[in-house]
Amino acid sequence: MVDPQFTKRPFFSAHKAEAVVLSTFPAKIKEYDMCPNGCMLFSGNETICQGGSARYKANSMIPSAVVSYLPLSEQLASPFHSKRIREMLRHRAQRDADPDSETDVFDGHVYSNTMQQERQFLTGRYDIALALFVDGFLPFRRSQHGSMTIVNVVILNFPSQERYKCENMLQLSVILGSLKSGALFKFSTPLLDELAVLEDAGMTVNFPNGRKIHAKAHLRLASGDLPAASSLATHEYHSSTYGYRICNIRSTPTIIHAGRGTGIRSVHDFEVGNMRPNVA
Incomplete structure (x- = not known):
């Protein structure tokens, strides 16, 4: 198959085309062995x-299953070589907040309180605030074993x-198969290791002209759809004996009859406690 517009050069095969694309991508894929059943x-x-x-x-050293991971630090470093991206990265540090309105995540009290802590975050103009999103889905209908995360x-930092x-957006990994409860953190070990370095020591980007830019990256949000959020919180399920990883209170089955509930609990109950509905 030949296209005359390309001086009669043959098209790449699918394998060679994939190899060329991978060679030009800023991050080099790393593979990690995983349980074929998605438990670790x-x-x-x-x-x-x-x-x-x-x-x-x-009878071999061939992994039963692997998961591919695109290193976060390499994906963050590459865009610094684009002037347009550098300008967008500075948007967070240069924006003027309006105290009378909240139009972005940086206007909220959570971000403001973080900036007032003894250990301050995001102090450099190129420091990066990150949000992590996890989403599980079924690419094929009626598939019991074809789920992906x-x-x-x-x-x-970028404008909204x-x-x-x-x-x-940066794609880090696609995990094949159904993840067991609590397994998401085990699969996130490479990412968590990178974040520990990026938040503490940061990274230095070197330019051909000798210029250097040092930046740190901080994870400010982790979220996803309901199944993913439950997995991030290592929540088992509503009828579990111990619902959360940090909960050591054994749950007790209770039947609440109509008209005898405690009603909606207020924020005040959760902040200072209210023993009537057992909110300690």
Whole structure:
């Protein structure tokens, strides 16, 4: 197959075209061994997962399943070489907040309180505020084993009309298969390790002319759809004996008859406590 507009050069094969695209992408893919049943990401010398599945295929060192990860730091560093992107990254530091209105995440009290803490965040003009979003989905109908979980990052520094455009979002990983309860954090180990470095030491971007830009990155939000949010909170399910990872209170089945409920609990109840509805 030949296109005359390209001086009769043949088109790349699908394999070669994919290789060329990957070679030009700013981040190099890293692969990690995972449990084929989605219960954990293997690290170290483990050969058996918690559910009893083998890390490698029989009589070989070939992983039973792998998950690909695009390093966050490499994806954050590459856009610095674009003048337009650098200007958008400075939007957070240069914007003027209106005390009488809230039009962006940086106008909220959570961000304001964070900036007033003893250990301040986002002090440099190129420091990056990140939001992590996780979403599970079924790419095929009537599929019981074809679920996927996509992990992506939004750069909050960008103007609100730019940050959610596809070309400005960072895709970190697509995890194949259904994740077991609490497994999301185990699969996030490479990301959490990177964030620890980016928040503490940061990264330095070197330019061909000798210029250097140092920046830190801080995760300010983690969210997703309801199943993903439950997984982020390591919530089991509503009838679990111990609902959350940090909860050591054993749940007790209770039947609330019509007309005998406690009503809607106020914010004041949760802040100072109210023993009537047992909000301590």
